[in-house]
Amino acid sequence: MTPNHKLDPNHWITLYSDYLFNYAISRVNDREIAQDLVSETFLSGLKSMVNFKGKASERTWLTSILKRKIIDHYRKTNSNKGKAEVRMGYSYPTESEGDWLEERVADPFGKTAEDVMENVELGDAIYNCLSKLPEKQARIFELKTITGYDTETICNELNITSSNLWVQIHRARTALASCLEKNWFKA
Amino acid sequence: MKKKLFISHEHAKHICDKRQYGEATFTESVALSIRVAWCRLTRAYSKKNNKLTSTIQDAKMNCLKQTERKKLEHQFEKELNKHQ
Known part of the structure; x- marks a missing residue:
């Protein structure tokens, strides 16, 4: 395939910010994190423009950068989770004993x-x-x-x-x- | 009143668009319903328009607010200027 796509960072915000934001927020479920990820994507794109071979469209290329950012984000949060583990006291006999069964029943109306x-x-x-x-x-x-x-x-x-x-x-x-x-x- | 209730197809389309955003008045909604009842074209447009609205609602889409977009633009422009 002959490389025929070119990069023009002057139009990135106008053309791709909403698409990338929607892509990010639907995967991380947090508005602020999604904004940060999009911002980092544009900055990384800017830095690695020399590596762009022109085989994919500008948007596909930026989306692939964002995908990596999302994976990195989850890696980071997972490694933090180990440090701040939430312990649930289902084994302690309390007033709410027995409630756990109900709490763990699948929600039939859930997505x-x-x-x-x-x-x-x-x-x-x-x-x-x-x-x-x-x-x-x-x-x-x-x-x-x-x-x-x-x-x-x-x-x-x-x-x-x-x-x-x-x-x-x-x-x-x-x-x-x-x-x-x-x-x-x-x- | 008669003029307000009996509207053209073009006017009906405009009201139908406004209705998708809850911006059609009561009289406009009645006029649209009358038109939809007898005009096949308006009915088709209205059906398609409602389908688009529910599809977009199902997708639960998000986009940047103006302030968020401006903040992003500002940050990026700074870096872009350094880069160029």
Whole structure:
């Protein structure tokens, strides 16, 4: 395969920060840690740009760095866990004796690993579709739909009118619906 | 009142979008329901739009808030300037 992908760090934040953040948070389940991991990913990417061979897309390459960061994060937390082990006193006879059986019963309404995996994959699929939209349109959609900002806040933040916001939202929703239809529902 | 309740397909689409975010008024919602009842196109759009909303809700997606994004931008720009 001939290397044909190039790196342009000037656009990394705009193009990939939300995708990478969603990727990280769905795996570490902590907003602050996810932000740190994304920040570290960009910095590592910057430092190892010379190693980029151009065989994968910019996003794939950054995601592979993030994956390694996530593994490192879990390695670190696991080694810390050994030092601060929480001991549960199930063997002590107390007033709550016998409760442990109930506590350990599986929650039938809890999410299974497959459900969680599907959520993560669906999130990735939506971000794949979002990345095909014009930059501003994708950002407006994210702020409105995912972050849940109200119309006025977005209009002030991005300096647009409310009617312009709804036009962009409409275009984004139409494009996303057909993209997901092709790549998620029919796949 | 009649004008408010009998709306065009384009207007119905706009209301349907607003409704996904809980921003359609009661009158607008009634007007949309009337249109959906007899217009096949509006019904199809509405169905597709609702499906998109529930899909996004199922995915439990996250993205950076403006302040978080600006903080990240600021940190990265510093490093980028050193690098260039």
